[in-house]
Structure formats: structure tokens, C-alpha cells
Amino acid sequence: MCSVLCVYIYGSRAARLIRPFRKKFGHHKKMGAEVEKSTIIGIDLGTTNSCVSVIKDRYPKIIRNRTGKRTTPSTVTFGDKIVVGSELVDGDPGATVFGTKRLIGRKFEDPEIQKYIQKLPYKTVSHVNGDAWIKVSDRMFSPSQIAAYILTELKRCAEDFLKSPVSKSVITVPAYFNDSQRQATKDAGRLAGLKVLRVINEPTAAALAYGLGRTENGTIAVFDLGGGTFDISILEIKDGIFEVKSTNGNTHLGGEDIDAEIVDYVIEKAGLRHKAGNMSAGTLKRIRRAAEAAKIELSQADSTRIKALVELRDSPVDTEFGKQDAADKYSVEVDVVLTRNELEDIAEKIVNKTIEPCKKAIKDAKVDLKDIQHVILVGGMTRMPLVQRVVEKIFKRKPIFGVDPEEAVAKGAAVQGGILSGDVNNMLLLDVASLSLGIETVGGIFSPIIRRNTTLPVKETQVFTTSEDNQTEVDINIYQGERPLVKYNKFLGSLKLKNIPRAPKNVPKIEVTFESDANGICKITARDALTKKEQSLELLPSGGLTKSEIERMIKDAETKKICDQKTVYVVESKNKLRKFIEECDAIHADVKGVDELRRMVHSDQFDPEVAERKMEEVRARL
Known part of the structure; x- marks a missing residue:
């Protein structure tokens, strides 16, 4: 960015x-x-899950983590030791930090951040520079530090797989990440002991993974909806050159938003809305985890059950000494049936937020829908049938999974690393x-x-x-x-x-x-x-x-174009008038009308057409 x-x-x-x-x-x-010949790993640093890949025999290979999984949860748990990729089932819910990609490079007072942190079980505070930081017990961490823990774990997995040290990487970010967020991501890599050779956009990386080994030319769209961010990019592929024609997106839109809505739905359906304020952070974490699992299952099943143990405390009671916490705590087993139709009703409003960015990207790329040969789906959320239907409606064609949607970005990052190291030939990336x-x-x-x-x-x-x-x-x-x-x-x-x-x-x-x-x-x-x-x-x-600022900037530029043009016209007309007055002063021309022009240039009722006419009258006298 x-x-x-x-x-x-x-x-x-x-x-x-x-x-x-x-x-x-x-x-x-x-x-x-020129990058010296050495192994460069590609990393998809995700909101919900992260993934690492490397080029082997000219093709990207996903590196499994220590538990044998191909992706690693983007969580960091603080206890006797720091653990990446798993949560404490019991214990302090504030000790597990997740979703920090939405905080990286952002200000604490940002309205979007304030809204987001209300639903987090861990504590988020303002650093002295105004950035959003995380507080665990008595320790403070920047989002870059949390990301560095995740990157360090991925680096170790790569070193175990390659049986050699790793020091160079390509890391992906959402296409709509700004300069601050990109810099903060590079900082995280440096903290993890990695030299970040490139920071590339996630949909662009996915396009590289899709295009590797393919010879056909054409225009493609990459629709990337993950756990916390959404990107859409239009690319032209010609003779191995991947040129991004346009990009758009939302850095605060993803599966986590749907998870939060499911949690609210479960609480409402279980008849616990009036008790929600008395639920512990641990309880909300358990419901959230069950909600995410149900969402994933409903991509295949027609219905599922959401079960979670809910710990409650009675509301504070009035005493002669004021309000005091009730002593009684009790547990309730929540068991709620959720159907795919109900999930889609919950998710529809969130998924529909991807429509406008797609339309803008198509317009900015100056392409017709019929000229887009393929729409590539990337990100775990694109497994949801509702998302696939929305994408088909936007682009008037069925989208495809060119590569596993949860692995495509990491593989593309590895391809970019291979381009830099010389392991991948005949490909070039041009981003925007x-x-x-x-x-x-x-x-x-x-x-x-x-x-x-x-x-x-x-x-x-x-x-x-x-x-x-x-x-x-x-x-x-x-x-x-x-x-x-x-x-x-x-x-x-x-x-x-x-x-x-x-x-x-x-x-x-x-x-x-x-x-x-x-x-x-x-x-x-x-x-x-x-x-x-x-x-x-x-x-x-x-x-x-x-995200709201970015959307406002682009939308306002369109809706207020005429008003802005009028303002610019007035400013430029005043500048022209000032220059003419200076020319008159320079030749010591005491001509009738110059003083009137001086008054006009400072008037709040300035009329460019009147000023132009008066200026011509004075010019004629000269």
C-alpha cells in the first residue's frame, strides 16, 4: 500500500x-x-490461521506444523511458556491472544478498533504512541510482537522440514493494508529473525499460485475472504507476467464477524440474552469456538448442534453497603440447533459487504465481466455455499478453486520467493x-x-x-x-x-x-x-x-466530485487573479480597477466569472 x-x-x-x-x-x-541463491519461505500471516510454504522441485510445498497440520491457528497463549497455535481449554481466557492482524498498525482510538475489542476476551490498551497494544497480566505486547511469535513458530517448522537455517521470507498482507500496516508486518518478520524480501498482496499471491505451470493468457479475478479481511483483485496474465489492474477490499471483514453473529444468535436462542452481561470471558470463548466449528461444518451439512458449557453469575444485589456481586455461580449446558438456512440468514448481511468492493475493482480495471475468464476463490470463508453464490451473482460465472483456498496465499508467497531466488523462471509480478x-x-x-x-x-x-x-x-x-x-x-x-x-x-x-x-x-x-x-x-x-476512511475517501471522491470541482475552480481563479495583480504591481501600473480586484480576491462572495470579466477590463486599459 x-x-x-x-x-x-x-x-x-x-x-x-x-x-x-x-x-x-x-x-x-x-x-x-539481486537476491543471492538461498531458500526463501513464503508465509501467509492470517487473522485466523497462518501457513508456510517453500519451493521444492520448482513447485510450492506446504510445510506441516508440529502437530502435522497444514495450517497453524494464529493464536499465542501465555502461561508457564509461550505456546503458538493452541488455546488453553481451561484457565485464564485473557492469556490467549488471537485476531491481532486486525490491530496491527492501527490506533487504539480508531472507532473500528474500539468496536472490535469489545468482543475480545483479552485486554487491549493504548500505547504511549496511541497504537493499539495487547496487555496480558502485567506485560504489554504490540501486535507486531504477537505476529512475531507466530512467524517464529512457522520459521522453526520450516527449518525442521528443510534441516537447515532459514533467514529470508516473503510475507503476504491484505491488498488494502496501508503503509503503516505493511511496515508493522515487516517489523514482525524482523523480530522473528527473518529478512522480509517482499511484502505482497494476498490475492496477488494466490494468483501466482494459480498461474504456476499454466500457459494460457487472460484476465482473472481473485476473491479472497478469510477470517478477518477481504480482498478482490483483477489481474491480467500474459506470457508469464502477472499484472494487477485493480484492487479493492475491506481490512475488517471476514469469518470472525460471522462467528460473532452466531454467538449472539446462540445466546438469544438459548434464552440467555438477559444473562449475557454476567457471562465470563471463558464462557464466551467456548461459545465462539463452537460457533466457528458449526460454521465450518455447515459448508457440507444441512444442520448441526452447537453445544457449550455456560458459566453464569447472578446479577449484583442491593445491600445496605451498595451493590455487591452475588455469591452464587452456576453452569448451564447450551444445546442449540443451527441449520444452513439460519446460518445464511445470519451471514448474508456480512457477505453482501463484498459486493461493492468487487464492483469498484471491476470498474477501476476497465474490464467487462465477459472479459474475465476465471474467478478464483481464496480464503477459508469461500468454502461457504452462500459466498460462492454471491460471487457467481457478481461475476456472472461460477467461481473456481484453483488451489486449496486456505493454502493458495502461502503457496503464492513461496512462488514469489522462488522468483527472487531463481528457483521459478518465466514469471513476473507487477502489483499496484x-x-x-x-x-x-x-x-x-x-x-x-x-x-x-x-x-x-x-x-x-x-x-x-x-x-x-x-x-x-x-x-x-x-x-x-x-x-x-x-x-x-x-x-x-x-x-x-x-x-x-x-x-x-x-x-x-x-x-x-x-x-x-x-x-x-x-x-x-x-x-x-x-x-x-x-x-x-x-x-x-x-x-x-x-477501512471506513478508505471507503469514505473513494466514495466521497465520486459523490462530491462536482462540489469539489467548483471549489478547485474558485481557488484556481483566485490564484490567477493574484498573479495578475502582482504583474500590475510589478510594472507600477496605476490602472483603474486594480484596487477593486484586490478587494475581490479576499471576498467570501468571490465569483470567478465576474473576476475574469473585471480582469479583462483592467487588461484592456493596460
């Missing part, structure tokens, strides 16, 4: 860059040195930026430098100048979004370029370069063309965008 620029310049007073230099130059750049990149110019205008769905890696440069005399410093503020006005986009970071030689406005040339690598991680550079001095910044994890 890529970040964005926004630029200000400061002289004797705050002033902004203007943009007289229209020349834009850029190129797609092959980045990264998820949101537009740009800088702010005078009047708060957002000027895109790298547009959404631009192929990565990429390096683009634009040249700007100053709007005030004798400016010596420039602060570059970085934004991300789709609106033409920066105030509606997302601020991500800033850098400062100092010691610009004093000069009249419009003379200095400041080159602003935005470079995004194959991982979708960004580096921004500002350079004074005269002195060659430059300042650069690589964005670090800082919480990033929420």
Missing part, C-alpha cells in the same frame, strides 16, 4: 508552494539488488498502489503524483516553486486519498528541506520525488535543484487508515 505528499513553504510567514512547472517525469524502476499519492499546492489543492492502481514499483518526480520572496525552508506534509482538496485526505507524516538560497518567488526549483517499492512502502525526497541539497523520509508505522 502507498503514501502521499502535501507541501508547504515557510518564509517570513507561512506560505505555500505554487506550481508553475508543469513538467512531470517518472518511470517504473526495478528496485532491489491502493490509493493515490500527491502533494498540496496553493489553496489546499491535492495534486496527484502517483495515482491509485499505478503499477509498482514506481518513482515519480514533479518540480515546484515558491510563492513568496526569500523563502529558505519548506515543510513537506504527506497525505493519502482520492479527494481534490487535501483537507478531506489523510495526513501521514512530514519532512523539512532547509537552507534554500534566498531568491524571488517563482525562481527556486524544488524537486519532490515519491518512490514506492515493490512492497508498497514509500520514500519521499525533496531536493533543491540549485544546491542539490535534499531531505528524505521513509514513512514508519503510525496507525494508518481505517
